[in-house]
Amino acid sequence: MNKDVPVLRVQDLTKHFPAGRGKVVHAVDNVSFQIPRGKTFGLVGESGCGKSTCARTIIRIYEPTGGKVYLGHDDISILSQKELLPHRQRMQMIFQDPYASLNARMTVHDIIAEPLRAHGVFASRQEESERVNDMLAQVGLNREHASRYAHEFSGGQRQRVGIARALIIHPELVICDEPISALDVSIQAQIVNMLRKFQQEQALTYLFIAHDLSMVRYVSDEVGVMYLGQLVETCAADEIYATPLHPYTQGLLAAIPIPDPKVAREKRAAGLEGDLPSPIDPPSGCRFHTRCPHATERCKAEVPSLKDVGAGHCVACHLIND
Amino acid sequence: MNNRWERVSLSQEESERIFRKARSFAGDVWFRFRRKPTALLGLILALLMVLFGLIGPFMTPYNYSQQETKLANIPPLMTVYPGPDDSYFFVTEALKVIEVDPEGHLVRQLRKKEDDAKHKQTSFKYDDDTSVVLDYSIKPYVMLDEYGQRIEQGVRKWNASHLLGTDHLGRDILTRLMYGARISLMVAFIAATVNMLIGILYGGVSGYLGGRTDAIMMRVVDIIATIPLTLYVILIKVCLDDGLISIIVALSSVYWVDMARVVRGQVLSLKNQEFVLAARTIGSSTKNILLRHLIPNAMGPILVTVTMLIPSAIFMEAFMSFIGIGIAPPMASLGTMCNDATEALRTNPYQLFLPAIAICIIMFAFNFIGDGLRDALDPKLKK
Numbered sequence: 252m253n254k255d256v257p258v259l260r261v262q263d264l265t266k267h268f269p270a271g272r273g274k275v276v277h278a279v280d281n282v283s284f285q286i287p288r289g290k291t292f293g294l295v296g297e298s299g300c301g302k303s304t305c306a307r308t309i310i311r312i313y314e315p316t317g318g319k320v321y322l323g324h325d326d327i328s329i330l331s332q333k334e335l336l337p338h339r340q341r342m343q344m345i346f347q348d349p350y351a352s353l354n355a356r357m358t359v360h361d362i363i364a365e366p367l368r369a370h371g372v373f374a375s376r377q378e379e380s381e382r383v384n385d386m387l388a389q390v391g392l393n394r395e396h397a398s399r400y401a402h403e404f405s406g407g408q409r410q411r412v413g414i415a416r417a418l419i420i421h422p423e424l425v426i427c428d429e430p431i432s433a434l435d436v437s438i439q440a441q442i443v444n445m446l447r448k449f450q451q452e453q454a455l456t457y458l459f460i461a462h463d464l465s466m467v468r469y470v471s472d473e474v475g476v477m478y479l480g481q482l483v484e485t486c487a488a489d490e491i492y493a494t495p496l497h498p499y500t501q502g503l504l505a506a507i508p509i510p511d512p513k514v515a516r517e518k519r520a521a522g523l524e525g526d527l528p529s530p531i532d533p534p535s536g537c538r539f540h541t542r543c544p545h546a547t548e549r550c551k552a553e554v555p556s557l558k559d560v561g562a563g564h565c566v567a568c569h570l571i572n573d
Numbered sequence: 574m575n576n577r578w579e580r581v582s583l584s585q586e587e588s589e590r591i592f593r594k595a596r597s598f599a600g601d602v603w604f605r606f607r608r609k610p611t612a613l614l615g616l617i618l619a620l621l622m623v624l625f626g627l628i629g630p631f632m633t634p635y636n637y638s639q640q641e642t643k644l645a646n647i648p649p650l651m652t653v654y655p656g657p658d659d660s661y662f663f664v665t666e667a668l669k670v671i672e673v674d675p676e677g678h679l680v681r682q683l684r685k686k687e688d689d690a691k692h693k694q695t696s697f698k699y700d701d702d703t704s705v706v707l708d709y710s711i712k713p714y715v716m717l718d719e720y721g722q723r724i725e726q727g728v729r730k731w732n733a734s735h736l737l738g739t740d741h742l743g744r745d746i747l748t749r750l751m752y753g754a755r756i757s758l759m760v761a762f763i764a765a766t767v768n769m770l771i772g773i774l775y776g777g778v779s780g781y782l783g784g785r786t787d788a789i790m791m792r793v794v795d796i797i798a799t800i801p802l803t804l805y806v807i808l809i810k811v812c813l814d815d816g817l818i819s820i821i822v823a824l825s826s827v828y829w830v831d832m833a834r835v836v837r838g839q840v841l842s843l844k845n846q847e848f849v850l851a852a853r854t855i856g857s858s859t860k861n862i863l864l865r866h867l868i869p870n871a872m873g874p875i876l877v878t879v880t881m882l883i884p885s886a887i888f889m890e891a892f893m894s895f896i897g898i899g900i901a902p903p904m905a906s907l908g909t910m911c912n913d914a915t916e917a918l919r920t921n922p923y924q925l926f927l928p929a930i931a932i933c934i935i936m937f938a939f940n941f942i943g944d945g946l947r948d949a950l951d952p953k954l955k956k
């Protein structure tokens with residue numbers, strides 16, 4: 252396959268939910284990004300800004316309101332669910348809640364084998380259970396665990412089961428929707444390291460969703476910051492820490508606790524104030540203007556577009572773009 | 574002294590081990606179910622009733638339709654007159670004299686020797702030289718021996734030939750109870766199964782598809798549910814022929830609405846949970862998602878609804894049979910037995926009492942089971 256074609260390319264993806272009385276929730280609006288093979292794109296933003304909706308629309312749990320999603324060369328956003336079926340092998344998802352994402356009535360073996368069965372990968376049970384046991388070993392569980400039910404496991408172990416289920420059919424793209432935010436800090440590192448190990452071994456492409464920037468820096472190659480359904484800034488992961496341009500990104504960074512109190516006092520930038528406005532009636536112009544310390548009249552009237560300010564660093568802010 | 578607070582080191586392997594015994598969902602439910610005495614009692618009673626209905630008919634010498642009119646209306650506990658040779662006499666309502674042996678078996682009916690209309694006396698021949706006389710010139714009648722001496726009644730004997738007595742046609746009540754329990758349970762089980770299948774399918778599809786389909790399907794359910802079910806069953810039953818099949822059809826076409834609502838509610842709340850979304854992203858078929866994910870997770874409320882549905886089906890069948898549109902005679906059902914008994918309610922209350930008790934036991938048993946299951950399935954009560 253052509254190396255230059257990104258594994259995932261999202262173009263102007265939009266998802267609106269009906270909210271009754273003719274109103275709509277603008278959960279995702281005109282989001283565009285792409286992820287090259289073997290790379291990780293980190294998507295961050297406050298709770299409720301539309302990250303999960305974005306992921307679920309890409310993987311077609313939700314039908315997109317508008318925009319395109321290319322998986323390699325294929326535009327999967329126009330396919331029907333039936334036509335999409337063979338492509339489902341190529342993208343998988345790891346969910347946030349390790350408790351809700353595993354069926355309590357199925358054994359671990361059945362959970363992990365489900366993708367194999369859905370796509371008819373193996374004809375014989377023998378091959379299937381070999382593959383499952385192999386996968387269990389790779390995620391750090393053993394074959395004794397296969398006959399157990401999910402409720403007997405800890406959160407970290409469950410998340411490993413979830414990862415095994417997502418990776419067993421060798422997808423190209425894995426969407427991780429906050430895979431670690433429900434786990435203990437000590438387990439978080441284990442899971443992240445495991446995900447990185449798989450990425451190196453199988454050249455996996457990750458869309459990694461998180462709601463704070465601290466972990467994203469460690470796992471991502473590129474980072475996109477989302478605010479109220481829109482991408483406001485995308486750039487290389489290191490750069491977002493070094494030179495955050497959008498006032499919202501700066502606010503998010505200020506919210507990360509800094510271990511050293513001396514450094515913390517010096518760096519005391521303006522944190523975020525106020526609450527996320529309702530996605531039902533998003534603010535006019537720049538959606539961040541209600542909370543932005545530098546907002547001008549122009550920000551209220553005109554919608555800023557995501558512009559490249561050099562070296563692939565894109566920002567949607569009137570103050571920066573001029 | 575060595576350090577008691579020494580750090581215990583666990584290898585990675587050990588820290589991941591699970592020590593609790595693997596217990597499947599069903600095992601878990603059974604564990605909690607059997608700790609509730611009423612639930613266990615209900616289960617035992619229900620099993621006994623099932624055995625009674627299934628095996629009972631093979632153990633009795635009688636048949637549900639076998640009539641013996643001369644032995645009509647004989648109660649389980651007979652008040653008998655002592656006679657010669659250790660034998661006893663029982664006088665039936667129709668003033669027939671039956672010889673009863675010391676164990677309580679009904680031996681024979683005594684032949685009428687002579688009817689003296691003037692003195693209002695009838696004599697019955699016991700053997701060639703002994704006879705007994707029934708004197709009905711006074712009320713209540715008295716029994717005289719052949720010398721005209723009054724025989725005192727007072728001994729009570731349990732009816733060994735018909736343990737629970739006979740009905741107005743002389744049929745053995747115990748046997749009819751067995752057949753009745755069999756019919757009632759069969760009707761209830763079939764109706765419950767059919768209702769469960771229809772309800773799961775209807776509710777599952779409605780809940781899973783959602784949107785407009787759901788709205789239309791649920792309006793249909795609402796409409797069916799607003800008609801009083803009793804009335805509805807009677808109407809269906811009137812349109813169909815008499816018999817077992819039609820009663821099952823009538824019950825099966827009505828009670829699924831509750832089940833459909835329960836399943837729909839469950840499916841609605843489950844279908845947006847992450848494990849169902851995961852199954853969709855995996856590409857599992859809708860059929861698999863319904864059968865392997867949604868319905869197994871909704872099984873708790875489904876089971877409870879089914880066990881609660883069984884007593885109402887039994888009651889409905891009994892009720893229809895009681896008002897005369899159920900099982901056709903001579904087939905026995907608990908309801909028809911109650912109906913037959915109402916004619917002789919004052920003189921023979923046991924004939925109503927026995928089938929009514931049987932209905933009560935079955936309904937109690939299944940209600941207890943349903944209650945127990947609901948508690949056992951409710952994870953919030955999990956200890």
Ligand SMILES: Nc1ncnc2c1ncn2[C@@H]1O[C@H](COP(=O)(O)OP(=O)(O)OP(=O)(O)O)[C@@H](O)[C@H]1O
Binds near residue numbers: 269301303462
């Ligand atoms: N099925 C739905 N119907 C209607 N509105 C929805 C639906 N799903 C999400 N929303 C709305 O879309 C917005 C974005 O939600 P989303 O779950 O994508 O946020 P998120 O960024 O993933 O938040 P979190 O970090 O808490 O997971 C929210 O305002 C939410 O209320």
Ligand SMILES: [Mg+2]
Binds near residue numbers: 302303304428
């Ligand atoms: Mg989310």
